[in-house]
Amino acid sequence: MIAIGAIAFVVLRSTTPVIDIPSTTAVVGQATPITVHVRNAHGVRNATAAIEQNGTRFPVWEMNQASKSADNTWNFTAGLKTTPQLRDGKAKLVVEATSNDLRGKTAHAERDVTVVSQPPTVSVDSDQHYLYLGMADLATFNVSGGWTQAGVRVGDQTFRAWPMTGGKSGLFSLFAFAWNMPAGTIPVVYAGNGSGNDVTSPIAIQFPKKEQPKYTTHDLQVSDAFMQKVIGELDPNGTGDPVARFVKINSEMRRANNKTLADLQYKTADHFLFSQPFSRQSNAQTEASFADLRNYIYHGQKIDQQVHLGYDLAVTQHVGVEASNDGKVVYAAPLGIYGNCIVVDHGYGLQTIYGHLSHIDVHEGDMVKRGQVMGPSGMTGMAGGDHVHFAMQLDGVQIDPKEWWDPHWIQDHIARRVDLPGFSATAAGAVPASGAKPQHKGAAHHRRH
Helix, strand or coil: CHHHHHHHHHHHHCCCCEEECCCCCCEECCCEEEEEEEECCCCEEEEEEEEEECCEEEEEEEECCCECCCEEEEEEEECCCCCCCCCCEEEEEEEEEEECCCCCCEEEEEEEEEECCCCCEEEECCCCEECCCCEEEEEEEEEECCCCEEEEEECCEEEECEECHHHCCCEEEEEEECCCCCCCCCCEEEEECCCCCCEEEECCEECCHHHCCCCCEEEEECCHHHHHHHHHHHCCCCCCCHHHHHHHHHHHHHHHHHHHHHHHHHCCCCCCCCCCCCCCCCCCEEEECCCEEEEEEECCEEEEEEEECCEEEECCCCCEEECCCCEEEEEEEECHHHCEEEEEECCCCEEEEEEEECCCCCCCCCEECCCCEEEECECCCCCCCCEEEEEEEECCEEECHHHHHCHHHHHHHHHCCCCCCCCCCCCCCCCCHHHCCCECCCCHHHCCC
16 A cells, blocks of 8 residues: 555656747757757656658657756757758747656647748948948848848947838848947848848948047046045945945946946837937037046046046036937936936937936936926936936947937938938037037036046
8 A cells, every 4th residue: 555655646746847949949940059948846758859840740859868857958950951851931849858757747849930941131232331430320221031130230239120211121220330349340231030041241331530539538536525425325335445435336337337228229119209300408518528538536546447428518507408309218217327317219229318317307108309308407426516418329339429419410321311200401409519519628527427
C-alpha cells in the first residue's frame, strides 16, 4: 500500500511543461536563430522543434539528453540552409517538450512564422544630404521584398522608418547626426526581416567642413551655496563627502535622466502634430548653447566635466514657459537635474524638452498649442538661476534645436521631401536661428546646469 501511495503521489505531482516561443520569432530565412524557453519542476526529458508548412512537418531541432533543470533555454537555427524543402510563405514553428517524471506529460506550442528566402532590397533617394554635427535630416526610400524593420542607421544609432505622408508610396526617416558622431560616419538606410537577411544602402551626403558648428568649452565655478543647493534638493538623504555627492548627481543622475528622456521616443505619434516652424522662447537671452563642454571648478580644482545638450534661455523670473510648437505632452513631472520637466511630442519621434520650471501647469496627455504657457520658469533641479532649459530630441538622440527655429531649413530639409500639412516657410512669428539673440555674458555661469 505504501508503494502504491508513493506512485500515486508522484503521478499527482507530475506537471505539464510550459513552453515559451518569443514573439520576436516571426520570420524564418536561410539560418534564423531561434530561442525556446521550457519550464517544468521536474526538468525536461526531451524536446523537439519542427516547421510545418502545407501539411508537412520538417524537423529542425531535437534535444535528446534529459535535463533536470526546472528552467531551460535552448538556442538553435532553422531555415532553408538545413531545410531546403521550405517555400516562401506562411508556416508554423511547432515545439514539443516532455516532462522528466514518471507521468511524462507532453506540451505543445506553435507560433506562426513567414518563410523568406531572399533578403529585402532598398533604394534610397538621390538627394544630396547636407549634414552638420548635432543636427537632423530626412531621407526617403523604398523597401521591397519581405521585411519587418527598416530605417536609417548612423553609427550605432537607429532611427525608425515611417510610411510616406499624404498616401504616397515609400518610406521616410527623420534621423540625427549626433554632436559626438565621428565626422566620417556614413548614414545608411537599412532593412531586415528578422531572419538575419539585413541589407543597407548608403545615403548620399555632403559634410561641409567649414560650416560645421564649433562647440565651446567653459569653466563653470561651483560655489559652496550652489553645491549645497544641488545636493540638498537632489540627494536630500545622502551622506558623505559633498563633492562626491555633487559629482554623482552631475554624472550618474544626468545619465539616468537622459535615459528617461530617450525612452520617451516610444511615446510618439505616427503623424505630424505641427504645421508651423518651431518658435523660440519670447524675448529670451541665450545663457548657454547646445553641446557646450563644461568644466566644473570647485575651490580652484576641476571636479567634473559634462556636455550641456540644450539652450539655457532666460527672460525674467517666473516667466511663462512657452510650447515651441503644437504637440502632445508625454512627460510632466520632476526629473532629477532637469527639475520640473515637460516633454512635448510633435510626431515621428521629434520631441521638445523644457526644464527647471517652478511648477507645471499641464498634464501628461494634454494637447498644447504653439506659444501656450505650460508653467513658469524657475531654478529647480541643477539650475543656479531662473531660466528654462530648452532641448530637442529625435528618436531619443538630443539634437541642436536651432535649425527647427528656421522655417527655410524646415522647408528645404523636411517639407520638400514629405507632405507637412499646412506648413509655410513664411509663417508669421517664426524665429530663425540667425535671429536668435546674442549670448548675454553677464551672470551666465549662474544659470547653467
